[in-house]
Amino acid sequence: MSEKAKETALVLGQECIGTDIFSLWLQTKTIARNAKPGQFLSLYTGDGSKLLPRPISICEIDGENGRLRLVYRVTGKNTGTEMFSRLNEGDTVEILGPLGNGFPLKEAEGKRVFLMGGGIGVPPLLETAKQVQAEVTAILGYRDELYLNHEFEKYGKVYVATEDGSAGTKGNVMDAIRENELEADVIFACGPRPMLKAIKAYALEKNIPCWISMEERMACGIGACLGCVCQSKEVDHHSHVHNKRVCKDGPVFLSTEVEL
Amino acid sequence: MSQTKVTLAGVELKNPVMTASGTFGSGMEYGEFVDLNKLGAVVTKGVANVPWPGNPTPRVTETTGGMLNAIGLQNPGIDVFCERDLPFLQKYDTKIIVNVCGKSTEDYCSVVERLAGEKVDLLEINVSCPNVKEGGIAFGQDPKALEAITKEVKKYAAQPIIMKLSPNVTDITEMAKAAEAGGADVLSLINTLTGMKIDINRRTFALANKTGGMSGPAVKPIAVRMVYQVANAVSLPIIGMGGIATAEDALEFIMAGATAVSVGTANFFNPCATEEIVRGIEAYLDRSHVSDINELIGCVK
Numbered sequence: 051m052s053e054k055a056k057e058t059a060l061v062l063g064q065e066c067i068g069t070d071i072f073s074l075w076l077q078t079k080t081i082a083r084n085a086k087p088g089q090f091l092s093l094y095t096g097d098g099s100k101l102l103p104r105p106i107s108i109c110e111i112d113g114e115n116g117r118l119r120l121v122y123r124v125t126g127k128n129t130g131t132e133m134f135s136r137l138n139e140g141d142t143v144e145i146l147g148p149l150g151n152g153f154p155l156k157e158a159e160g161k162r163v164f165l166m167g168g169g170i171g172v173p174p175l176l177e178t179a180k181q182v183q184a185e186v187t188a189i190l191g192y193r194d195e196l197y198l199n200h201e202f203e204k205y206g207k208v209y210v211a212t213e214d215g216s217a218g219t220k221g222n223v224m225d226a227i228r229e230n231e232l233e234a235d236v237i238f239a240c241g242p243r244p245m246l247k248a249i250k251a252y253a254l255e256k257n258i259p260c261w262i263s264m265e266e267r268m269a270c271g272i273g274a275c276l277g278c279v280c281q282s283k284e285v286d287h288h289s290h291v292h293n294k295r296v297c298k299d300g301p302v303f304l305s306t307e308v309e310l
Numbered sequence: 311m312s313q314t315k316v317t318l319a320g321v322e323l324k325n326p327v328m329t330a331s332g333t334f335g336s337g338m339e340y341g342e343f344v345d346l347n348k349l350g351a352v353v354t355k356g357v358a359n360v361p362w363p364g365n366p367t368p369r370v371t372e373t374t375g376g377m378l379n380a381i382g383l384q385n386p387g388i389d390v391f392c393e394r395d396l397p398f399l400q401k402y403d404t405k406i407i408v409n410v411c412g413k414s415t416e417d418y419c420s421v422v423e424r425l426a427g428e429k430v431d432l433l434e435i436n437v438s439c440p441n442v443k444e445g446g447i448a449f450g451q452d453p454k455a456l457e458a459i460t461k462e463v464k465k466y467a468a469q470p471i472i473m474k475l476s477p478n479v480t481d482i483t484e485m486a487k488a489a490e491a492g493g494a495d496v497l498s499l500i501n502t503l504t505g506m507k508i509d510i511n512r513r514t515f516a517l518a519n520k521t522g523g524m525s526g527p528a529v530k531p532i533a534v535r536m537v538y539q540v541a542n543a544v545s546l547p548i549i550g551m552g553g554i555a556t557a558e559d560a561l562e563f564i565m566a567g568a569t570a571v572s573v574g575t576a577n578f579f580n581p582c583a584t585e586e587i588v589r590g591i592e593a594y595l596d597r598s599h600v601s602d603i604n605e606l607i608g609c610v611k
Contacts, residue, residue, distance in 0.1 A: 054342055056581055094579060101526055101579045102372045146581065267368040269377065269578045272342070274335035276355075276384045277370035290386045291363040298339070 053084040054147065054272070061141040062117065068197040070124040071170075072135045073109070075117055081147045082116045087178040088152035088238075088263060088302045091120065092271040094144040095130040103146060104130045105268050105297070107240070109173035109198075110180070121173035121198060149271055150301045153238045153261055158184040161235040165202075166223050166249055167191065168241025172198050174263060178238055179205035187232055191223040191245065224248050234258065238302075243310060250305040260305040266296040273298030281309035312595035313602040314588075316350070316569050318547050319470035319495035321431050323350035323405055323570060326603065327560065327588045330551050330574025331356055331409035331434060331474070332381065334584075336395035337402075343581035346402040348588055353572060354395065356411035356436045359420045361387040366518040371507050376526030376553070377575060378505050380519035383411050383439055388421050396428055405431040407472065411439060415459055419466045426468035433469050435460070438476030438501035439523070450476040450501070453488035460492025470495035472549065475540070478504050482536045483543035490544045498549035498572065499540060500533045526575040527553040534566050541567020541608050555583060557590020567608035 062075040076082075081091070085108055092103030110119035124131045137143060155178070163184040165175040168191040179186050179202050186206025190199050194214045202208045210218030211226040219226040223245060226232070239249045240263035253260030266278035279293035284307065286294045294300060294308065314325040328351035334340050337352045346352060364384030371378050385391070391408075399406045408430050412418035422433060437449035437456060449459045460473055473489040475482060477500040486497055502523025507516035515521075533552020541548055550568030554560050555576035563571045576583040595603060 056343065098527060099374045100372065101375065101575065102370070102377060103579065267370050269370045269379065270333075270339070270581075271578075272339045272581070274339040275333060275370070275379070275578065276335075276364065276381050277367075277379065279364070279367060279369070279384070288386065289363075289384050290361045290390055291384065293363060293384060 054149065055080050056144065056146045057081055058142045059145045061137045061139055061143065063139050064135070064137055066135075067121070068195050071197050072122055072124065074120045074122070074134065074137065076120065076143070076145065078116050078118055078145070081145065082111055082118045083113045085111045085113070085118060085148040086152035087111070087155065087181050088174050089148040089150045090174075090301065091118070091145050091147035092149060093130070093134060094146075095133050096144060097130075097133065100130050100133070102269055103271050104134070105149070105271060107174040107263070108148065108177060110177050123170045146271060149297060151299070153178050153182075153263075153302050155182045157259060157261070158182050158236045158238065160184065162187065162233065164189055164232070164234040164237045164239070166237060166239040166241070168223060168245040169193065171239075171241030171245075171263065174240050175238065176201055184236070187234060189223045189226050189232070191226070191241065192217075222248070224252060227252070237261070239263065246305070247310045250310060253305055261302050262305050262308070263301045264296050264303060264308065265301065268297050271297050283307055283309065312592065312600055314592060314595070316603060316607075318432065318549070318569060321405060321470065325350045325588050325591065326564065326568075326570040327584055327591065328407065328549070328570055328572050329353050329577070329584060330572035331436065333574040333577050336391070337399055340577060340581060340584075344585040346404050348585050349404045350570060351405035351407050351431065352399055352402075353407040353434060354391075354399070354409050355385060356383045356409045356439070357385050357388055357391045357421060358383065358411050359388055359417050361385065361390070368517055369519070371516040371522070373505070373507060373524065373526070373528065375528035376524055377578070378507055378517060378522030378524050379502070380517045380522035382519065385411070388424050392424070392428060396430070400429055407432045407434050409434045409436050409474070411436045415462050418459065418463055422463050423466040426466065430469055432472055432496065433467060434472040434474050434498055435463055436474050436501070438474050447476055447478065450485065451479055453484050456485055457488040457492040460489050460494050464493040472496040472498050474501055475499040476501045477532060477536055483539050486540040486544045486546075490546055494546060496547050496549060497540060497544065498551065500529070500536050500552045503529055503532065525553065527555055529553045530559060534562050537563055537568050538566040554587070555580070557587045557594055560587050560591060561594060561606065564603070564606050565608070565610040569607055
């Protein structure tokens with residue numbers, strides 16, 4: 051039997067933790083118990099005009115109590131994420147998960163790991179920080195406003211970069227590495243494509259393994275529709291071309307495995 | 311319990327519910343959510359003679375009540391398909407319909423010929439995909455070309471042939487008649503409607519391919535109308551599809567003249583849709599005291 055399930059989850063609570071950034075705790079039946087850091091959920095709007103499930107990364111897992119935390123950004127007016135932001139304690143939402151592969155925590159065991167997040171790529175790294183058996187350095191990049199950064203402090207050192215210089219290093223996560231002369235043996239990263247590209251180049255230069263979490267427009271979320279592929283270096287096992295499925299083969303890939 | 315069996319070109323399905331090509335892979339992924347044994351048939355994603363990489367991303371985008379896709383028929387090619395996907399499907403008690411795509415008549419025929427020796431029940435010939443530059447829809451928008459390719463494919467086919475029709479034509483009955491004249495055994499319709507979406511923030515197309523095929527509940531009235539027209543223009547059995555998400559939707563198509571129905575985009579927003587539709591049709595038949603579903607096919611004149 052598969053670990054994936056479609057469930058009606060109960061909303062335990064939701065709060066706004068930044069401009070358009072929401073933190074949502076859900077009670078699940080089996081999904082939380084089976085979830086791993088770096089995996090994601092599909093959330094259904096229940097609105098017939100907004101059909102496709104919204105893929106949202108898992109921020110925290112409380113497997114014992116069957117609870118999951120999602121931190122997501124509302125992407126605009128009349129969007130599915132705006133609908134989710136109006137969910138209150140006691141409401142329900144249809145979810146499918148856990149989906150995707152997650153970060154390979156074993157690869158970092160006993161090593162120095164960089165957890166590098168950019169913007170709404172920060173949330174999946176929180177549970178990663180909690181579970182990874184490694185010396186954690188979290189390097190978090192934001193436009194201006196910070197969120198979740200303090201929650202990383204119990205798991206390791208935290209460095210912040212902001213585009214406007216209002217907090218931490220002025221610039222991006224790469225600038226924060228240089229400014230603070232940081233070093234690691236392994237990298238786990240999630241964020242916008244230009245950031246992932248820079249991190250991939252840095253990892254190559256330093257000759258350290260790096261895993262990145264990719265994003266792409268999805269439909270089914272389970273590997274059937276082939277909507278969310280990314281270009282891969284090796285021939286993929288599904289279609290025998292050079293297209294890996296972000297939802298099923300990813301979202302986490304070894305950086306050298308994908309073309310950015 | 312009412313009788314739900316239907317027959318397509320001599321192939322008996324336990325019920326009229328099947329999957330729409332391209333939305334269900336070869337059943338492996340959705341097999342985790344539905345019991346494939348409960349379905350009338352599984353229609354596979356299009357397979358060509360060699361692997362196709364498909365289009366650049368973004369390949370999918372949402373529209374009001376529907377979606378656009380421009381996957382571009384990414385597929386592993388017929389060899390991998392026969393080694394991996396067919397043995398998987400053959401373990402189930404359901405009929406197997408292989409969707410065949412190609413860029414030339416020879417491409418289609420080579421896949422059809424290769425499948426002649428395989429345990430497959432029906433072949434669906436995709437001459438209506440709007441997302442590939444060569445082949446595909448070029449055969450499905452010209453009645454002469456459609457009749458000619460149907461004739462050619464029939465020469466190589468061991469299984470009955472379903473010709474899948476495009477709605478992107480002036481008169482779909484003309485296409486249906488051409489396929490019938492070419493020797494098609496069954497017709498399926500509709501494939502997706504060509505559409506476009508523009509991202510006003512990025513000032514570019516929402517899809518890398520610029521255009522995509524529109525599907526989902528928003529297209530259903532068009533599809534029902536076309537099934538009705540075709541059912542009244544030819545004598546071939548029809549597989550109806552286009553926006554089916556519930557048993558009620560499926561029954562509309564059946565009453566308009568479809569012998570069977572395919573569920574496509576609904577799988578994306580409800581992975582259990584196919585099985586739920588099977589149960590919903592059974593419940594409708596019982597509730598309405600209809601002893602045999604065949605009584606409903608084309609009952610609305």
